[in-house]
Amino acid sequence: MSTRIAFLKGHGTENDFVIVPDPENAVDLSPAAVAALCDRRAGIGGDGLLHVVRSAAHPEARAMAAETEWFMDYRNGDGSVAEMCGNGVRVFARYLQRAGHVSEGDVAVATRGGVKSVHLAKEGDVTVGMGRALLPEGDVTVSVGGRSWPARNVNMGNPHAVAFVDDLAHAGDLLAPPPFSPPSAYPDGVNVEFVVDRGPRHVALRVHERGSGETRSCGTGACAVAVAAARRDGADPSVTGTPATYTVDVPGGTLVITERPDGEIEMTGPAVIVAEGVIEPEWLENALR
Numbered sequence: 054m055s056t057r058i059a060f061l062k063g064h065g066t067e068n069d070f071v072i073v074p075d076p077e078n079a080v081d082l083s084p085a086a087v088a089a090l091c092d093r094r095a096g097i098g099g100d101g102l103l104h105v106v107r108s109a110a111h112p113e114a115r116a117m118a119a120e121t122e123w124f125m126d127y128r129n130g131d132g133s134v135a136e137m138c139g140n141g142v143r144v145f146a147r148y149l150q151r152a153g154h155v156s157e158g159d160v161a162v163a164t165r166g167g168v169k170s171v172h173l174a175k176e177g178d179v180t181v182g183m184g185r186a187l188l189p190e191g192d193v194t195v196s197v198g199g200r201s202w203p204a205r206n207v208n209m210g211n212p213h214a215v216a217f218v219d220d221l222a223h224a225g226d227l228l229a230p231p232p233f234s235p236p237s238a239y240p241d242g243v244n245v246e247f248v249v250d251r252g253p254r255h256v257a258l259r260v261h262e263r264g265s266g267e268t269r270s271c272g273t274g275a276c277a278v279a280v281a282a283a284r285r286d287g288a289d290p291s292v293t294g295t296p297a298t299y300t301v302d303v304p305g306g307t308l309v310i311t312e313r314p315d316g317e318i319e320m321t322g323p324a325v326i327v328a329e330g331v332i333e334p335e336w337l338e339n340a341l342r
């Protein structure tokens with residue numbers, strides 16, 4: 054990789070991303086290159102990377118090209134691929150707006166979890182239609198430091214285990230993925246959310262993300278938490294016929310999640326572009342040696 058590659062840096066509730074615009078899918082973003090770019094000491098730093106590619110130019114998105122021009126090729130900070138990133142898709146849409154690829158209003162973004170509709174105003178918070186949650190049956194347990202909790206298995210395109218706890222400090226330092234059982238519940242790993250109540254329809258979370266470690270926010274995680282909390286609170290919109298809105302505090306800010314009676318979930322939160330620059334080709338070559 055010897056050409057000069059442009060990048061930007063952005064975040065949504067402090068879930069931060071390296072953004073690599075690459076419309077024709079010409080940049081070889083190997084897992085090692087992604088991990089080097091996301092490294093917080095030797096690289097640019099980020100929980101993940103948003104590779105901005107035309108849908109028609111990416112084999113995983115070609116089938117969605119008729120619906121939308123842009124594909125969010127999302128990678129975790131360790132270089133692994135994930136199906137969906139709720140904070141990332143808002144930041145991705147903000148980038149498209151800033152680059153002049155889209156204007157205000159509703160913007161469709163292709164993801165591995167399907168096409169998402171993002172509502173962009175000129176400035177301020179960004180709302181994304183996250184689709185419906187799946188709630189696979191079966192008991193799941195997560196453990197940290199000798200304590201265990203039952204967890205709700207919620208799939209938002211990507212897998213989540215949501216555990217309600219008495220104190221967020223009980224999650225410990227979250228330096229390693231919290232063990233879960235049974236192993237068959239999450240064959241590809243899982244994002245784990247620890248949740249406390251803050252008030253009526255108001256919760257707070259800490260999260261350990263698959264492929265990134267503890268992060269300051271997770272959008273799909275906040276949606277999974279809102280869905281689990283609504284079932285726990287007897288507020289399941291498909292049963293009550295009334296939308297359920299939860300305020301979800303994350304270490305990096307606040308997200309507002311609404312689930313409608315038809316199961317569709319909307320998430321609103323900030324999306325910020327912080328900086329832009331150019332990756333030094335020599336640095337990248339050395340990083341990959």
Ligand SMILES: N[C@@H](CCC[C@H](N)C(=O)O)C(=O)O
Binds near residue numbers: 273
């Ligand atoms: N931070 C994201 C989720 C990113 C993917 C996740 N780590 C996974 O592997 O599923 C979000 O905002 O949703």
